[in-house]
Amino acid sequence: MHVATTGARMDGETDVAAGLGEAAQRPILAGYDPGPFFCELTTSRPDDGGALAAIAARLAALPVEELRRRAAAAERDLFNLGITFTVYSEATAIDRILPFDLIPRVLTAGEWRTLEAGVKQRVAALNLFLHDVYNAQRILKDGVVPADLVLGNANYRPEMQGFPVPFNTYVHICGTDIVRDTDGTFRVLEDNARTPSGVSYVIENRHAMLRAFPDLMRGVALRPVDGYGIRLQEAMCEIAPASVDDPQVVLLSPGIYNSAYFEHVFLAREMGVPLVEGADLVVENDRVFMRTTTGLAPVHAIYRRIDDTFLDPTVFRPDSMLGVPGLIAAWRKGNVALANAVGTGVADDKALYAYMPRIIRYYLAEDAILQNVETQICREEEGLAYTLANLDRLVVKPVGESGGYGITIGPRATREELEAARAKLIADPANWISQPVIGLSVGPTLTPDGLRPRHLDLRPYAITARDTWVLPGGLSRVALKPGSLVVNSSQGGGSKDTWVLVDE
Amino acid sequence: MNAMPKQPLLARYAESLFWMARYLERIENMARVIDVTQTFETSGRAAQAWESVVRINADEEAFRVRYGEPSPEAVRRFYLLDRDNPTSIPAAVAAARQNARTLRPLISTEMWQQLNVFHAWMTALTEEEAAADQLSRLCARIKEAVQLNTGITEGTFFRDQGWFFLQLGRQIERADQTTRLLDIKYHLLLPSLADIGSALDLSQWHALLRAAAGYHAFRRAHPRGLTPHSVADFLLLNGAFPRSTLLCVRLAEWNLDQLRHRYGLRVRAPAERLEELRAGLEERTIDQVINGGLHEFLDWVQRMLIAVAGEIGTAFFRDWRPLAVEAQSQA
Numbered sequence: 110m111h112v113a114t115t116g117a118r119m120d121g122e123t124d125v126a127a128g129l130g131e132a133a134q135r136p137i138l139a140g141y142d143p144g145p146f147f148c149e150l151t152t153s154r155p156d157d158g159g160a161l162a163a164i165a166a167r168l169a170a171l172p173v174e175e176l177r178r179r180a181a182a183a184e185r186d187l188f189n190l191g192i193t194f195t196v197y198s199e200a201t202a203i204d205r206i207l208p209f210d211l212i213p214r215v216l217t218a219g220e221w222r223t224l225e226a227g228v229k230q231r232v233a234a235l236n237l238f239l240h241d242v243y244n245a246q247r248i249l250k251d252g253v254v255p256a257d258l259v260l261g262n263a264n265y266r267p268e269m270q271g272f273p274v275p276f277n278t279y280v281h282i283c284g285t286d287i288v289r290d291t292d293g294t295f296r297v298l299e300d301n302a303r304t305p306s307g308v309s310y311v312i313e314n315r316h317a318m319l320r321a322f323p324d325l326m327r328g329v330a331l332r333p334v335d336g337y338g339i340r341l342q343e344a345m346c347e348i349a350p351a352s353v354d355d356p357q358v359v360l361l362s363p364g365i366y367n368s369a370y371f372e373h374v375f376l377a378r379e380m381g382v383p384l385v386e387g388a389d390l391v392v393e394n395d396r397v398f399m400r401t402t403t404g405l406a407p408v409h410a411i412y413r414r415i416d417d418t419f420l421d422p423t424v425f426r427p428d429s430m431l432g433v434p435g436l437i438a439a440w441r442k443g444n445v446a447l448a449n450a451v452g453t454g455v456a457d458d459k460a461l462y463a464y465m466p467r468i469i470r471y472y473l474a475e476d477a478i479l480q481n482v483e484t485q486i487c488r489e490e491e492g493l494a495y496t497l498a499n500l501d502r503l504v505v506k507p508v509g510e511s512g513g514y515g516i517t518i519g520p521r522a523t524r525e526e527l528e529a530a531r532a533k534l535i536a537d538p539a540n541w542i543s544q545p546v547i548g549l550s551v552g553p554t555l556t557p558d559g560l561r562p563r564h565l566d567l568r569p570y571a572i573t574a575r576d577t578w579v580l581p582g583g584l585s586r587v588a589l590k591p592g593s594l595v596v597n598s599s600q601g602g603g604s605k606d607t608w609v610l611v612d613e
Numbered sequence: 614m615n616a617m618p619k620q621p622l623l624a625r626y627a628e629s630l631f632w633m634a635r636y637l638e639r640i641e642n643m644a645r646v647i648d649v650t651q652t653f654e655t656s657g658r659a660a661q662a663w664e665s666v667v668r669i670n671a672d673e674e675a676f677r678v679r680y681g682e683p684s685p686e687a688v689r690r691f692y693l694l695d696r697d698n699p700t701s702i703p704a705a706v707a708a709a710r711q712n713a714r715t716l717r718p719l720i721s722t723e724m725w726q727q728l729n730v731f732h733a734w735m736t737a738l739t740e741e742e743a744a745a746d747q748l749s750r751l752c753a754r755i756k757e758a759v760q761l762n763t764g765i766t767e768g769t770f771f772r773d774q775g776w777f778f779l780q781l782g783r784q785i786e787r788a789d790q791t792t793r794l795l796d797i798k799y800h801l802l803l804p805s806l807a808d809i810g811s812a813l814d815l816s817q818w819h820a821l822l823r824a825a826a827g828y829h830a831f832r833r834a835h836p837r838g839l840t841p842h843s844v845a846d847f848l849l850l851n852g853a854f855p856r857s858t859l860l861c862v863r864l865a866e867w868n869l870d871q872l873r874h875r876y877g878l879r880v881r882a883p884a885e886r887l888e889e890l891r892a893g894l895e896e897r898t899i900d901q902v903i904n905g906g907l908h909e910f911l912d913w914v915q916r917m918l919i920a921v922a923g924e925i926g927t928a929f930f931r932d933w934r935p936l937a938v939e940a941q942s943q944a
Contacts, residue, residue: 188733189726189729189730189733190722190725190726190729191714191717191725191726191729360718365711365714365715370714374714374717374718377718378717378718382718383623383626383718384717384718385623386625388625389623389624389625399621399623400623400624400625401621401622401623401624402621402622402623402624402627402774402778402872402876402878402929403621403622403876403877403878406621
């Protein structure tokens, strides 16, 4: 048992709140019912060591008004600290925070061991797959993955063919979207192998939690989350050209108008490296330099937060103002490292996702530690037929979109919406996959009606150079609308702190 | 020669530091100008007093297009609330914050947070908060917000190249702003030269010194008496008062020289301009300045400062382009 009893300070605050009305005094977990769903806080787990019950007991002692006061203070801090993204319209620029919910999501040490091993396995398979696809293409020749699915993919980069990358690592930073179904089984929903974002919130949420809720955390031993920047910096140095003793790492950002700019700043600061924009870099004689006050200074490793097609106007989109002319040539010469490598998008495509269990088995001769969600591939006749016959029971997703756009959730859709989805499926089956509706796990979340269950997902972040390291926990995103399954920040999602308990 | 720095400074960061400091300094001085103008208003020439603020900022045309004839209310609104006016305080706060956002990887979180909160406050400022009876308190709060930032910067900002670019921007802007403060008084006097030396005139010089936070400092330099000449001399040519134009120019020169000496920057062109400006200040007495035309002299100082900033930009910032030969030697 590593949970202290309720602290004196919390008792005192309960007293302060004694003058409030009856509703305000009601214990906040009273009336909380997760229904048929797995609850990430209140469903007890065999190895939680009593921690979950103790956290729930502390929360139970807290009047809801007190929680609201703390939540408001936490959100104000995030705003003042500029942990925001800017929403631009024609006339205005409004800064918004990603809504932050104070009630944590808790993973036990055992759960985390499974997740960590599963993520590492998945990243290993993605990298083996990419190396194969951009070299011998065994997996295509063996017919495990259809060749046209890879070679005809918009994110396949023929420029990468035969090009060696250090340690055969293509996906240096990976975000794996994981959900949990009603019986508590973790399932991978999606791999993000291009430029996954959100890791800054993992760390900032923990800081926010320490400011707002130190008494909830007191005595609970958690895995720390602050090593990410150092790990990332080390990985960048590992992949830098071997001939350089003290490599200069930079973070390449599209600039302050990008919605993830806060995260770019955060990571540059955590790594202790300059945040550069395309115009700060120049390539001469296939070497990359940054413009400084004293002249050109060499750059050896670039953590880029710009999509492939914007990286180098001489190779990809000629209209890109964000990239650096000549960057790809410098990379191919081995004079600079890029993370992630170009062309990783072919591996995290939603259509390819369906093949991941087979890909893992093919390269690693292991079963997937983390299950996929059962997926119908509509480009295959059988999958399309099944999907069309069960449209009202399935989630239908376009393969090329991200951010939760273009999804039809069968059981929630109107007849018109279902017919629209049917028409799209028939018109272009290859653009679609379908999956059963997963009863996503929930967590108690502060709403106008008090604490209510809201659906969650989890995105752990893995860093890979020579080896893979996974940041303990990850980003827990929460769908704030009642019953909603869409957790994306662009669609009204928020986030929670993710606690990984330490083994006794 | 000291050891060369390990950490190079991005040209874009240097530019943002220089301009962030300039905008912050401008905000503080605008608050001082508005505060002192309110004092001048009591002379019964309210409209003229506020009109002179528009004139020293060279905003006559922009103001007329938006508001017509200057009234005290319109001028206050133009500088305190109108975010579409690029010379307003909220616009300058937004510009300072924009630069700070660019600099987030470099500056301390405390510097950023204070400026971010300052910006949120200025953006939400209401008409009531900028009303005449609140004005002095509002100006004090604005000044304090900048001074707080200055203090946080002093206490938290890493002392490398960036620090010197920040100081350079601050001193150049401060030198410029003091000439504008002096110029207000000049414009205000224009319609009634007969007032020179009158009780009203002296009380206005007095107010000017206070606006520059210089009254007590002035008394240390001039224990007795207060004449227009001695005040102008103090604000323009004193070697110890932190807002005097001459001291600011000397400090700018010193900061530029540190960049050369410590970091090997090629400062020749801006350094020559600064030296020319300093010599122009040092070789004249205040009598010579006033006899030659105070306004014309202030104008020359302002144009020289613009030239200095231009040279700095060409040498280190946006206009900077590496020569092929230099690039070779750097590689």
